Structures are given as structure tokens and as C-alpha cells.
Amino acid sequence: xxxxxxxxxxxSRFLTPEDAAWLTFFEAGDEWxxxxxxxxxxxxxxxxxxxxxxxxxxxxxxxxxxxxGFLSVASSVLQLSKVQNAYPKFGPxxxxxxxxxxxxxxxxxxxxxxxxxxxxxxxxxxxLLHAMEGxxxxxxxxxxxxxxxxxxxxxxxxxxxxxxxxQTTEQRAGKDVHLAWLIFDRFRISPAP
Amino acid sequence: xxxxxxxxTAKLRDPDLVVPPEATQQLAGIVDAPHDPTAARVNIAxxxxxxxxxxxxxxxxxxxxxxx
Numbered sequence: 640x641x642x643x644x645x646x647x648x649x650x651s652r653f654l655t656p657e658d659a660a661w662l663t664f665f666e667a668g669d670e671w672x673x674x675x676x677x678x679x680x681x682x683x684x685x686x687x688x689x690x691x692x693x694x695x696x697x698x699x700x701x702x703x704x705x706x707x708g709f710l711s712v713a714s715s716v717l718q719l720s721k722v723q724n725a726y727p728k729f730g731p732x733x734x735x736x737x738x739x740x741x742x743x744x745x746x747x748x749x750x751x752x753x754x755x756x757x758x759x760x761x762x763x764x765x766x767l768l769h770a771m772e773g774x775x776x777x778x779x780x781x782x783x784x785x786x787x788x789x790x791x792x793x794x795x796x797x798x799x800x801x802x803x804x805x806q807t808t809e810q811r812a813g814k815d816v817h818l819a820w821l822i823f824d825r826f827r828i829s830p831a832p
Numbered sequence: 833x834x835x836x837x838x839x840x841t842a843k844l845r846d847p848d849l850v851v852p853p854e855a856t857q858q859l860a861g862i863v864d865a866p867h868d869p870t871a872a873r874v875n876i877a878x879x880x881x882x883x884x885x886x887x888x889x890x891x892x893x894x895x896x897x898x899x900x
Contacts, residue, residue: 646880646887758886765883768876799879825872 649707649759651766654684654695658704661697665706667749671811672789676749680709684747687711693746698763708750708759710767715744717782717822725804725822742822743771745783764799771825779826787817796821 643650652658662681667673684695693713697706716739722729731737745767750759771777783801785792797803805820 646883756890758883758890761879761883761886765876765879768872768879772872772876800875825875828871828874828878 643701646765647762648700648757649698649762649766650701651696651698654688654697654709656685658697658706659685661704661706665709665749666752668752670789672786672792673749673752676747679711679747680706680749684709684711696763696766698759698766706751707754708748708763710748710763711746712743712767713746714778715742715782716740717742717780721805721820722780722822725802726824726827729824740780741778742780742782743778745781748783760795761799768825779824781823781825782821784818784820787819793819799823 662684665677665680667676680695684693687693688695693711695709695711697709699705699707719729719731719738719740722740729740748760748763750763767781771781781801783796784807785796787793787806801821801823803819804822807818807820808815809818810816
């Protein structure tokens, strides 16, 4: 593990077409929400990246190419009123009348099913926070949507300090399923995960 | 407001982001939530410490399972 800080066990790289073959080995799990994560990486991450809609970073063990985990990020905006559901005192920037707040959205985030239980998700999230720190124009907030049926996922994001600020309901196979909208304020010291 | 300040505010105002007057009134008096400018770095440092502890617990659990 030479070259990696002590807390890091994974090496990161931006997803490129050269990685296409490796994506076919990635499996997040059997649950339907896991299949969405797997499907995104295999089918949509490269075209969306090429189109400029999102960037995907993949993580591997040192000197290997197998995808242990990945995260995608994209710039987005949220209505100020939605952000205030989580942070009631947050207002528009001084001198500007704004109804929307710039954010980065994490559309997909996953760890290979065979590598759960190693805190790789925590490490990947720390990587993202590091990448944003000091980056010109990086927004204050990160947000994402997680199916409430994905209880381990909800627990994971809450443990990292994300707060639910909205919920939407969708139909899936004739049943109501619920999306929790979660937000993270980088500029507010949150309780330790 | 001085004309200079008004001009400055107008330049900052993005027409796509302007909210209706009633919404502006609702926002009046709301200030940015207090935050520490170094909070982002503090949060990262705390997350790293939590990661180390979590991994130590996971290793201990795996070792315990292996010996049982």
C-alpha cells in the first residue's frame, strides 16, 4: 500500500472508456435498488460522462483494475425552500435574491457486493469530501436520493451526517416505493459518524 | 440604498433566480446558518478518525469469527 495515506485502502481513478471491460464484473447486489446501481455503472456511466452530465470515479485495490466501488457526481440545484427543510436558518447569499441553491448531487454510489463490510463506502465518501475541499466553486451542499426500502443505504447516509429534507413516492411493480432526499452540509460541523 | 449599492446588487441578480416579491418577504430576516469556515476540513478529519475506528472494529469482528 505504499503511496496511500494510512486510512486509505483503495486507489481512485476517473472512469474512462478503457475501463469498460471491468464494469461488467461489478455487481452491487441482488436487491432491486442494487440492480439500479449496477445498471447505471455498466450502461450509463460512460455515456453520461461523455455527454458531460456527470463524472464517475472508480475505486480499486492498489495495483488492480477490478472495480471495488464507484461514485458519480454532477452539479445541480435545489430549491432554497427544500434546503431550509433540513437547515431552516440557511438563506440566500447576501446581496442576491436566489430561490435555488447550488449543490452537487450523487446520482449513484455503490460498493461491490463481495466487498461489503470493509468501510469502503466511508472511504469513498471521504475521497469526495477531499476532492471538494479547496476546489474553486465547489458547493456547500451534497445531496442524493435513496430508496427508503434500502434500509442499509439510509442508515449509511444518516451515519455520515446526511439529513432527510424531502420525500417522493413512485410506483414500482404496482407498489408504492419511497425516495428519501438527503442533504449534507460540508460547512457545518456534524456529529462524528 | 445608495445608487452604487443598487447597481452592484442588480449585477449580482440573476433573472432566472429572482423570486416573487412575496417569497422575498418570507426570506427577509433569514440569515445564513452560522458555520465555521474550517468546518469542511474538520468534518473530513473526523470522518477519517471514524473510518479508522470502524475498520478496527471490523477487523476485530472478523478475527473473532475466524477463531470461533
